[in-house]
Amino acid sequence: xxxxxxxxxxxxxxxxxxxxxxxxxxxxxxxxxxxxxxxxxxxxxxxxxxxxxxxxxxxxxxxxxxxxxxxxxxxxxxxxxxxxxxxxxxxxxxxxxxxxxxxxxxxxxxxxxxxxxxxxxxxxxxxxxxxxxxxxxxxxxxxxxxxxxxxxxxxxxxxxxxxxxxxxxxxxxxxxxxxxxxxxxxxxxxxxxxxxxxxxxxxxxxxxxxxxxxxxxxxxxxxxxxxxxxxxxxxxxxxxxxxxxxxxxxxxxxxxxxxxxxxxxxxxxxxxxxxxxxxxxxxxxxxxxxxxxxxxxxxxxxxxxxxxxxxxxxxxxxxxxxxxxxxxxxxxxxxxxxxxxxxxxxxxxxxxxxxxxxxxxxxxxxxxxxxxxxxxxxxxxxxxxxxxxxxxxxxxxxxxxxxxxxxxxxxxxxxxxxxxxxxxxxxxxxxxxxx
Amino acid sequence: xxxxxxxxxxxxxxxxxxxxxxxxxxxxxxxxxxxxxxxxxxxxxxxxxxxxxxxxxxxxxxxxxxxxxxxxxxxxxxxxxxxxxxxxxxxxxxxxxxxxxxxxxxxxxxxxxxxxxxxxxxxxxxxxxxxxxxxxxxxxxxxxxxxxxxxxxxxxxxxxxxxxxxxxxxxxxxxxxxxxxxxxxxxxxxxxxxxxxxxx
Numbered sequence: 014x015x016x017x018x019x020x021x022x023x024x025x026x027x028x029x030x031x032x033x034x035x036x037x038x039x040x041x042x043x044x045x046x047x048x049x050x051x052x053x054x055x056x057x058x059x060x061x062x063x064x065x066x067x068x069x070x071x072x073x074x075x076x077x078x079x080x081x082x083x084x085x086x087x088x089x090x091x092x093x094x095x096x097x098x099x100x101x102x103x104x105x106x107x108x109x110x111x112x113x114x115x116x117x118x119x120x121x122x123x124x125x126x127x128x129x130x131x132x133x134x135x136x137x138x139x140x141x142x143x144x145x146x147x148x149x150x151x152x153x154x155x156x157x158x159x160x161x162x163x164x165x166x167x168x169x170x171x172x173x174x175x176x177x178x179x180x181x182x183x184x185x186x187x188x189x190x191x192x193x194x195x196x197x198x199x200x201x202x203x204x205x206x207x208x209x210x211x212x213x214x215x216x217x218x219x220x221x222x223x224x225x226x227x228x229x230x231x232x233x234x235x236x237x238x239x240x241x242x243x244x245x246x247x248x249x250x251x252x253x254x255x256x257x258x259x260x261x262x263x264x265x266x267x268x269x270x271x272x273x274x275x276x277x278x279x280x281x282x283x284x285x286x287x288x289x290x291x292x293x294x295x296x297x298x299x300x301x302x303x304x305x306x307x308x309x310x311x312x313x314x315x316x317x318x319x320x321x322x323x324x325x326x327x328x329x330x331x332x333x334x335x336x337x338x339x340x341x342x343x344x345x346x347x348x349x350x351x352x353x354x355x356x357x358x359x360x361x362x363x364x365x366x367x368x369x370x371x372x373x374x375x376x377x378x379x380x381x382x383x384x385x386x387x388x389x390x391x392x393x394x395x396x397x398x399x400x401x402x403x404x405x406x407x408x409x410x411x412x413x414x415x416x417x418x419x420x421x422x423x424x425x426x427x428x429x430x431x432x433x434x435x436x437x438x439x440x441x442x443x444x445x446x447x448x
Numbered sequence: 449x450x451x452x453x454x455x456x457x458x459x460x461x462x463x464x465x466x467x468x469x470x471x472x473x474x475x476x477x478x479x480x481x482x483x484x485x486x487x488x489x490x491x492x493x494x495x496x497x498x499x500x501x502x503x504x505x506x507x508x509x510x511x512x513x514x515x516x517x518x519x520x521x522x523x524x525x526x527x528x529x530x531x532x533x534x535x536x537x538x539x540x541x542x543x544x545x546x547x548x549x550x551x552x553x554x555x556x557x558x559x560x561x562x563x564x565x566x567x568x569x570x571x572x573x574x575x576x577x578x579x580x581x582x583x584x585x586x587x588x589x590x591x592x593x594x595x596x597x598x599x600x601x602x603x604x605x606x607x608x609x610x611x612x613x614x615x616x617x618x619x620x621x622x623x624x625x626x627x628x629x630x631x632x633x634x635x636x637x638x639x640x641x642x643x644x645x646x647x648x
Contacts, residue, residue, distance in 0.1 A: 090484070093483065093484040093485075093490070094480040094483050094484050095483070096486065096489050096490050096493050096494070097490065097493075097494055098490065098494055098496075363477060363480055363481070364473075364477070366480055367473070367476040367477050367479070367480040368473060368476060422468060
């Protein structure tokens with residue numbers, strides 16, 4: 014049955030030297046091509062708009078391939094936390110698994126059930142992926158750069174694709190757009206489970222927009238600007254990341270980001286145990302893959318947002334020259350930023366394989382009865398601090414956070430109905446069949 | 449049972465940490481992280497399947513594993529089945545199809561002309577093995593059941609007898625002369641199993 018040639022290729026691919034050698038060769042080839050073509054695109058690098066377009070293309074490619082790697086990482090982490098190995102068959106250490114997955118998705122039969130609302134059914138996955146991808150436009154990947162061939166007095170170029178005035182408001186807007194994909198998929202599938210998944214997603218994302226917004230407002234009050242690059246620059250200038258000013262706000266944003274990305278423990282819209290597959294029950298092949306990609310892209314976007322808002326973006330302590338706009342400083346910044354994002358994604362994944370899913374009433378209680386009050390109280394406290402002009406004072410902010418935390422924890426510890434409570438005081442339902 | 453036999457258990461009160469939920473999350477993360485970096489445990493627990501098989505390490509319990517079926521042969525090399533239909537009656541998945549014919553041997557009335565088992569329908573519960581009065585049908589430790597078509601996995605009598613030849617080394621037939629047909633029937637012992645030496 015097994016073809017000896019296939020067998021030989023398989024064993025060859027499982028040698029680390031072959032994989033890493035091929036990777037290095039491809040990298041070398043791409044670098045050589047880019048170097049050869051350099052005179053062609055050199056003028057493009059010197060002006061902001063074409064440079065933004067290049068950043069867009071590069072980052073898009075990077076993120077889309079990063080999602081493939083993310084899926085491998087997710088499965089590896091899942092395996093490791095459960096004392097397994099995870100995928101380790103395709104290529105050395107399973108490194109070619111993303112390739113195999115992609116190929117599988119492309120070659121699978123793309124089924125459109127007869128009972129679906131066809132236009133919406135086709136639109137939904139595209140919307141889900143597109144809305145997630147839109148968010149990348151404003152991530153300040155590596156600060157600013159002035160190329161060596163540019164005149165020394167020229168304004169440095171921004172590595173953001175679009176430096177919008179409205180900054181992270183835009184991210185909030187397009188971030189919540191992705192729920193349209195999910196809701197439409199649920200509706201168009203004409204399937205009770207899918208519909209229920211879509212409804213859950215709608216209710217969940219509406220609820221978690223609020224704490225997310227409140228957490229972001231705190232950052233807005235501290236920094237006084239909506240533009241992400243300026244927020245990062247402020248943190249880099251003082252060396253005090255916003256996480257040290259407002260850990261509670263970070264916590265709010267972290268939890269809401271998990272919920273917005275439909276990640277465990279908030280993955281109710283696609284709860285396999287309850288809803289078959291949730292909103293993507295009826296989807297197969299590439300359309301299913303688009304939902305999948307959308308979820309991971311959303312995860313990367315929210316991680317990048319949190320890194321910019323709370324973890325100083327590209328800033329690293331103890332590295333001199335980061336405030337420069339030379340190209341090597343830009344590379345260092347980019348690596349720093351991506352490393353932080355990767356750490357966040359690892360945290361997301363670890364959380365997914367640690368926590369059981371919330372029940373829906375718990376989910377709502379977490380949002381409306383704990384996160385929103387915390388957010389409002391924190392916002393009020395920050396507003397007072399800002400009024401007094403102390404918004405950059407670490408000790409004042411920390412004290413406010415700590416005080417809030419103590420008050421909240423005391424009340425939560427005394428609470429009769431904690432998040433973990435059972436659903437025991439619901440009115441009794443008459444389950445006898447009606448005549 | 450009286451009322452005071454009923455023990456009412458109260459749910460334990462949640463501690464403050466449990467009610468806060470957050471410390472529990474950190475606890476959980478600690479557990480998963482510990483497992484993530486526990487290489488030794490992973491190596492000890494995981495079998496890398498196609499290369500490492502449990503039957504090679506002796507961890508597969510061959511005596512009672514519920515794998516592919518086999519039809520046993522009696523000491524004379526004849527099919528042991530007497531086509532009584534007990535297994536196909538007991539089968540909850542209706543995967544056994546038997547056609548009986550008049551036995552060419554004098555020690556039994558019937559024998560299976562056809563004996564087909566649909567291995568894809570079978571749920572490997574072992575009821576057929578329990579039901580068989582002559583221990584003719586048994587489940588083997590073979591679990592690698594692969595084919596390119598569904599038809600290939602409907603095993604007929606020849607294949608089932610071949611499975612017996614393949615597996616009798618790992619799992620000898622339970623009690624070869626389980627029932628001596630002759631003792632309860634009209635034939636004498638010598639007719640029933642002429643080649644077997646008898647203890648009186």
